[in-house]
Each structure stands twice: as C-alpha cells, then as structure tokens.
Amino acid sequence: MELYSYFRSSASYRVRIALALKGLEVDYHAVHLLKKEQTSPDYAAIAPAQLVPLLKDGDALLSQSLAIIEYLDEVHPEPPLLPRDPLGRARVRALALDIACEIHPLNNLRVLRYLVNELKVSEDAKNAWYRHWVETGLAAFERSLTLPGAATGRFCHGDTPTLADCTLVPQIHNARRLDCNLEPMPTVRRIFDACMMLPAFASTQPSACPDAA
Amino acid sequence: MELYSYFRSSASYRVRIALALKGLEVDYHAVHLLKKEQTSPDYAAIAPAQLVPLLKDGDALLSQSLAIIEYLDEVHPEPPLLPRDPLGRARVRALALDIACEIHPLNNLRVLRYLVNELKVSEDAKNAWYRHWVETGLAAFERSLTLPGAATGRFCHGDTPTLADCTLVPQIHNARRLDCNLEPMPTVRRIFDACMMLPAFASTQPSACPDAA
Known part of the structure; x- marks a missing residue:
C-alpha cells in the first residue's frame, strides 16, 4: 500500500496511527x-478533492481518513479499531466525528487561509478562532468521555485504542502547537498521554515523519 | 425510538432519510x-455536545448523524445503506465525509454566528463564505462522482440509495436556500432529483417536518 500524507496534516496522522496499530507497512509519499x-x-488526477491523506491499495484509491480507517479495519481486522457491539461502535464513531466534523474542519489550512486572504482577519483573530473551536469542541468531548456510565477506560472506549483515539491524538498535537488551553480536559489529557506511550502513536507523529522539517 | 431534530438541520435530515428508507418510525422531538x-x-444533559440530531433507542443515546446511520444499518440491515464490499463501503463513506467534513461544518449556524458576532463579517461576506465552501466542495464531489470507472449509478453508488445520498441531499437543500451555483454539477443535480422522487427523501425534507415554520 502507498500513503499520500503531509506530516502536519492531522487527518493523515489518524491513518498513520491506524496503519501502525495494525502493523501494516506502506510506502510514504509526502504531499x-x-x-x-x-x-x-498529478495529484489532483488521483485525488479529486485535492486533500490528504490518500491510500493506494493495489489499483484502489481511498480518501477521507475515517473511511480509510474503517476500510483497514474491515480488511485487516486485527487488532480491531472498533468494538464488536453496535452501540459501542456507534459511540466510537460519534467520538471520532466529534473531532472530524466539529473541530478539525474549522482549523485546517485552507480555512485559515480564507480567513486571512478573503476576510482580512488579523493574525490574533485567526488564532482566537482556532482556539475557540478546539477548546469548545474538546470541552464537549470531555463531557462525552465523562458522562455517567460512559465506557471510557484507559483509552476513549475501553482499554485498547480505537478509531476515537486515532482521531483524538492528532487533534491534541494541533491544539498544543497553537497553545490551546487543555486545562479543563483532564480525561482528554490522560488518554492522550496513554496513547503517546504506544509506539504506534509516537512513531507516526508529525515530527517523526519523513517530510518533517 | 425517539429523534431529536431541527427541521433545517441538514445533519438531522440525513438521519430522517435513513429512518424513512428503513421504514422505521420514531417519536419526533423538535429542538x-x-x-x-x-x-x-434538559437537552444538554443528554447531548453533551449540544448538537442535533440525537437518537434515543431504549436507554441508549446516539449522536453524530453518520454514526447514527451506521448504527441503524447494523441493527436494521434492510435495505442496506452501505455496499457489501469493503472498497464500495469505503467509497460511500468517503463521499459522505466529503460533505460532512469538508462542507457542512463550515456553514452551520454556530460558525456563521461566530463570523458575524466575533469577526464582524458583513452579511455579503458571510454569504460569500457559505457559497465558497458549498461550491468548491460540491465541485470536488462532482469530480469524484465522474472519475473514470466510478461506481456512480442512478444514485451516488449504484442504483439504490446509500449513506452518501442521505448526506448529499440535505446539503443540496441548503445550497439552494442560499442560492449557490450548482450549474457546474450536473451529476449532483441528477442524483438529487432522483432521490427527491423517493418518498423517504421527500417526506422528511425540512418543509415537511412538524417543526417547519
């Protein structure tokens, strides 16, 4: 398999973690x-949305990080990145989407560029925008993790990493890079630390990528 | 089951379509x-992220529209809203995420409010922002649908509606309400028209909801 990735792209990092958790090796192409x-x-011809990551598996081209991870989990089921029970699967997917739909899209590069280039937003206001969506989004995430009866364990769902952790950890890397306040999210921080103890999360982090500056 | 929904919420509309395609009846709660x-x-206590839709199934509370639809598809498998083959499933999920992650998050109410209230963006600039993300996002979606060899049929994937159509149609309703230019997306428009011929899409559209103005 071949992975088209950018070291700082948190969507790419999600897939790098999933591949590593499953022990799958890929050829790395930096975009x-x-x-x-x-x-x-050349890239637009294989990636109509002109986004990373993109996974090439044989002749097939797969886009969208969460769809790629679900695919990897179906084709290479061990270790599983989703629980077996439908309610557990729904919870893990919802946690992943809480980040992938509610936080990350507001803070990616093309959106920040639009704020600056089209809306003439100042650097300070742009950074405040970034922190606002990260901090309100992660506060909601923390509330979900700590709901009475929630299946939160050592990781977001139980004691093994899932799709939710693959999505959370890259967002925390971004949050720290932009000095977001994570003080009110102790469960998020605890899970982040637990993940970063694992080689699959540490060895694929942005600074460890072949294209890191 | 009980559905917490807002008639104009396109994420809620996705779930309303899926429920209708599967012939599932729910109690409708307007938020x-x-x-x-x-x-x-009261609502924040059951919905930590304070978003719609929310599905209550027995004691379980499910959030995030795409996670809810995957759950419905696992628990009520007929008719299927995802293909059987992993590559087909990955394609349908990626198409749904192309809208749920790349278009919709930039245009929901709380984001538009931030543009106006915090960034003091004019009404015209706010509408231009809205159209920009819809039009560039749907242009990419059109390119994906028309890639050589793509499995696009009467609907986004083959000749029966899938998760991708459940996600596309609400986005088109929003796009039309805001006068976005859909001229360059003939395949998107053709599929939208095919979907709206089906009662599951027509009977659940915003104007048909109990809470429609």
Missing part, C-alpha cells in the same frame, strides 16, 4: 500542503 | 436551534 502540492495535476 | 434550545439544561 507538501504549504507548497500546494495537493493541487498539482 | 429549535435559532431559539438555542440545544443549550437548555
């Missing part, structure tokens, strides 16, 4: 988003 | 987002 390599004709 | 009913203590 430099700041240099806009995602809009090059 | 009026403009009146900020989602932040009421």
